[in-house]
Amino acid sequence: MSEPFEPEILAFCCNYCSYAAADLAGAMRLSYPPNVKIIHLPCTGRVDTVHVLKAFESGVDGVYAAGCLEGNCHFEVGNLRARKRFEHLKSLLAQIGIHPDRVEMVNLSAAMATRFAEVAREFTERIRALGPSPIKTRKGSEVPRPDEAEKEAGKAGSPA
Ligand code: FES
Numbered sequence: 001m002s003e004p005f006e007p008e009i010l011a012f013c014c015n016y017c018s019y020a021a022a023d024l025a026g027a028m029r030l031s032y033p034p035n036v037k038i039i040h041l042p043c044t045g046r047v048d049t050v051h052v053l054k055a056f057e058s059g060v061d062g063v064y065a066a067g068c069l070e071g072n073c074h075f076e077v078g079n080l081r082a083r084k085r086f087e088h089l090k091s092l093l094a095q096i097g098i099h100p101d102r103v104e105m106v107n108l109s110a111a112m113a114t115r116f117a118e119v120a121r122e123f124t125e126r127i128r129a130l131g132p133s134p135i136k137t138r139k140g141s142e143v144p145r146p147d148e149a150e151k152e153a154g155k156a157g158s159p160a
Helices: 018-027 050-057 079-094 113-130 146-154
Strands: 011-015 037-040 062-067 103-107
Touching: 011 018, 011 113, 018 037, 018 062, 018 113, 037 113, 050 062, 050 079, 062 079, 062 113, 079 103
Parallel strands: 011 037, 011 062, 062 103
Antiparallel strands: none
8 A cells, every 4th residue: 555645845935034934933833734845045036947947856746935025025026036937937847747836936924924834735735636746756757758747737727
């Protein structure tokens, strides 16, 4: 009997808002799934497409970035750049047979600890529904086969 699928998720969190929200969630003893591993960054504008693709290549099932609310980025437009990159990533992933719902960009303030925990839960559920990344299921290869890509494309709903 196989073990139930537990997704591995990376969350790129900016120092000023979402990382502070994660900290506050901890202080408030709000629980969120241990599936989410946080990468602490100065700003989500630092997240590059290559970082996300490398994360998938190394076996994660989903990636999101959590930046400051729009208009509140400490580097002015870092979060807007990150949103554009994640929109581009969605179409790029779809082209290589990875469901675009496996990536997301969200915006949080430092005070939004409850929302931080909700996002972690919702994203974990989303990825759990999609199942393991097709890259992970195909050991030794970086790109899913076309038949796997079609299966992946048929899962879940349309991207948010
Ligand atoms: Fe938070 Fe730029 S400093 S997204």
